[in-house]
Amino acid sequence: MRRWPDRLLVLSTRGAAVAAASVLALVLGIVLVGAMPALARGGAGFLTGANWSPTTGSFGAWAMIAGSLATAGLALAIALPIGFGCGLASGWILTGAAASSLRALIMVLAGIPSVVLGLWGLTTLVPLIARWHAPGTSLLAAGLVLALMLVPTIALIVDATLRTVPAEQRVAAAALALGRWSTLRAIAGRACRDSLATGGVLAVARALGETMAVLLVAGNVAALPDGLFSPVRTLTGAMALEMAYATGEHRAALFVLAGIAVALVALVLVLLRASGLRPALGAAHA
Amino acid sequence: MLLRLRLVVILLAGIGAMPAAERLTISGSSTVQPLVAEIARRFEERHPELRIDVQGGGSSRGVVDVRSGRAHIGMLSRAPTAEERDLKGTIIARDGIACIVHRNNPLTGLTSVEVADLFTGRTASWQALTGIDRSVVIVSKAEGRATLELFLAHFRLKADQIRAQVVIGDNAQGIKTVAANPDGIGYVSIGAAETDIAAGVAIRLVPLDGVTPTSAAVADATWPLARPLTLVTTGSPSATVQAFLTYAASSAVDDLIIDLAFVPPPR
Numbered sequence: 001m002r003r004w005p006d007r008l009l010v011l012s013t014r015g016a017a018v019a020a021a022s023v024l025a026l027v028l029g030i031v032l033v034g035a036m037p038a039l040a041r042g043g044a045g046f047l048t049g050a051n052w053s054p055t056t057g058s059f060g061a062w063a064m065i066a067g068s069l070a071t072a073g074l075a076l077a078i079a080l081p082i083g084f085g086c087g088l089a090s091g092w093i094l095t096g097a098a099a100s101s102l103r104a105l106i107m108v109l110a111g112i113p114s115v116v117l118g119l120w121g122l123t124t125l126v127p128l129i130a131r132w133h134a135p136g137t138s139l140l141a142a143g144l145v146l147a148l149m150l151v152p153t154i155a156l157i158v159d160a161t162l163r164t165v166p167a168e169q170r171v172a173a174a175a176l177a178l179g180r181w182s183t184l185r186a187i188a189g190r191a192c193r194d195s196l197a198t199g200g201v202l203a204v205a206r207a208l209g210e211t212m213a214v215l216l217v218a219g220n221v222a223a224l225p226d227g228l229f230s231p232v233r234t235l236t237g238a239m240a241l242e243m244a245y246a247t248g249e250h251r252a253a254l255f256v257l258a259g260i261a262v263a264l265v266a267l268v269l270v271l272l273r274a275s276g277l278r279p280a281l282g283a284a285h286a
Numbered sequence: 287m288l289l290r291l292r293l294v295v296i297l298l299a300g301i302g303a304m305p306a307a308e309r310l311t312i313s314g315s316s317t318v319q320p321l322v323a324e325i326a327r328r329f330e331e332r333h334p335e336l337r338i339d340v341q342g343g344g345s346s347r348g349v350v351d352v353r354s355g356r357a358h359i360g361m362l363s364r365a366p367t368a369e370e371r372d373l374k375g376t377i378i379a380r381d382g383i384a385c386i387v388h389r390n391n392p393l394t395g396l397t398s399v400e401v402a403d404l405f406t407g408r409t410a411s412w413q414a415l416t417g418i419d420r421s422v423v424i425v426s427k428a429e430g431r432a433t434l435e436l437f438l439a440h441f442r443l444k445a446d447q448i449r450a451q452v453v454i455g456d457n458a459q460g461i462k463t464v465a466a467n468p469d470g471i472g473y474v475s476i477g478a479a480e481t482d483i484a485a486g487v488a489i490r491l492v493p494l495d496g497v498t499p500t501s502a503a504v505a506d507a508t509w510p511l512a513r514p515l516t517l518v519t520t521g522s523p524s525a526t527v528q529a530f531l532t533y534a535a536s537s538a539v540d541d542l543i544i545d546l547a548f549v550p551p552p553r
Contacts, residue, residue, distance in 0.1 A: 053429065053445065053446055054429045054430055055429050055430060055445045056445070056446065119462075122462055122463065122466050123462070123466055126466050126467065127466050127467065127468075130423070130466075130467050130468070130469065134420065134421040134423055134451070134469055135421070135423035135451035135452060135467065135469070135470070136423070136466070136467055137451070137452045137463065137467075215455070215459075216459070216462075219451060219452045219453065220428070220452065220453035220454070221450055221451065221452070221453050222453070231451055231452060231453075233453070240455070241428040241453065241455050242428055242429070242430060244316075244342070244343040244344045244347060244455075245343060245344025245345065245346040245347050245430055245431065246346070246430065247346050247347075247350050250430070
């Protein structure tokens with residue numbers, strides 16, 4: 001007979017696992033039930049149609065799927081190198097006070113509420129882009145504001161990984177007379193491969209989910225973007241714009257968008273698994 | 287853990303045992319919401335046993351919530367439509383909508399035809415209107431919003447004819463967007479725009495067909511693009527709901543209406 005603290009531990013951790021799983025099941029269930037009326041009528045039209053016009057009953061989600069993927073992809077392309085650089089600086093290259101102050105700075109950036117970044121984007125970034133190429137509210141603005149949110153996520157994961165590298169490895173590299181660059185490539189590069197994948201996955205999931213900040217700067221026109229300066233509408237942006245007053249089939253169509261957004265995040269995780277990388281946190285998500 | 291559970295149970299039991307205050311739920315138009323919130327606060331002071339919960343979400347939500355019983359009163363930023371004859375409407379104020387441009391835009395006025403040409407993309411540059419050769423940035427509301435419906439009906443346009451570069455949700459987002467874009471033109475509540483202009487926000491209201499958009503022009507019905515702010519209930523409201531409606535439609539709230547830059551209806 002095991003003692004009761006053991007049993008309590010087992011029960012409570014199992015309970016937590018079941019709770020987490022059932023919340024996900026509940027959310028998926030609600031989304032599915034909400035989407036049913038539209039799915040029954042629209043079918044695959046959601047994925048292929050690009051015309052979103054609720055007042056005429058036309059619900060093609062393709063423009064918004066493209067909008068979400070384009071903003072997330074652009075943001076990741078900007079944030080991955082910058083975030084990696086920051087993490088490398090704070091976790092590997094810098095030491096002492098310089099490293100810890102850079103780390104603190106990244107944490108503050110991570111703590112800025114996204115709507116504040118959105119307002120900054122609207123009042124500062126958008127006019128700047130507009131001066132260059134109208135209308136300013138665009139894929140580019142959304143990508144840049146999102147990238148600001150993703151940089152600290154990626155940087156902190158890279159930083160945490162690099163700080164777990166045993167000091168012996170660096171000492172050994174020095175003993176072998178490896179230069180800075182070779183040490184970086186041989187030790188830090190290897191250590192970071194998986195953590196970059198983790199950071200990337202978390203970043204993409206956040207980018208696909210981020211709503212308010214993107215809503216302020218993206219322009220939200222439900223049409224396929226034809227360049228960096230075109231306005232885009234994301235899946236979550238469409239929900240935030242229209243869910244408040246949507247009724248009937250329109251409301252059901254917004255639930256379909258919610259389902260598509262969840263499916264996109266799941267797809268990213270599956271693709272990562274298939275790629276053979278071992279993202280520690282990403283695996284926990286899957 | 288067991289202890290914590292017991293505490294939660296005790297807390298919940300405590301909430302359940304509290305004397306039940308009478309609750310009134312109001313939901314609907316985000317344009318009407320700030321006004322009704324103020325009216326509700328004043329009404330609560332006179333009726334301490336009453337708790338009034340005022341939520342936004344748009345006119346359509348107000349109608350849905352009243353019909354489903356989730357709200358006692360719905361707020362509409364328009365008159366009830368023909369399909370909404372089952373609901374009883376009370377007009378509490380009037381609101382006008384008008385075009386806004388950036389403060390540095392030299393535009394002095396527009397005709398209805400020019401507005402329609404701008405918003406349908408037939409006029410793509412400011413050249414002919416202001417002499418400045420810049421692309422027009424059209425800021426329009428998301429499909430289904432009451433402001434858009436009123437705008438479309440007035441200019442006899444359909445939603446799919448609008449060629450917007452920026453699609454926005456509420457008035458505040460529209461004003462922020464135009465203030466951030468010297469080439470932008472959008473349309474918002476005159477009340478919301480006047481308040482923000484007084485606070486120094488970089489926008490201007492644009493005269494339409496020679497009429498200057500002001501609260502006074504909305505009040506004396508010379509401003510053509512106006513709408514009634516309406517409270518709706520089901521056919522047989524309770525005594526409390528009826529008392530609130532009577533209060534909200536009385537001259538006792540005129541100062542609140544004027545404070546929020548809406549216009550009191552003829553009484």
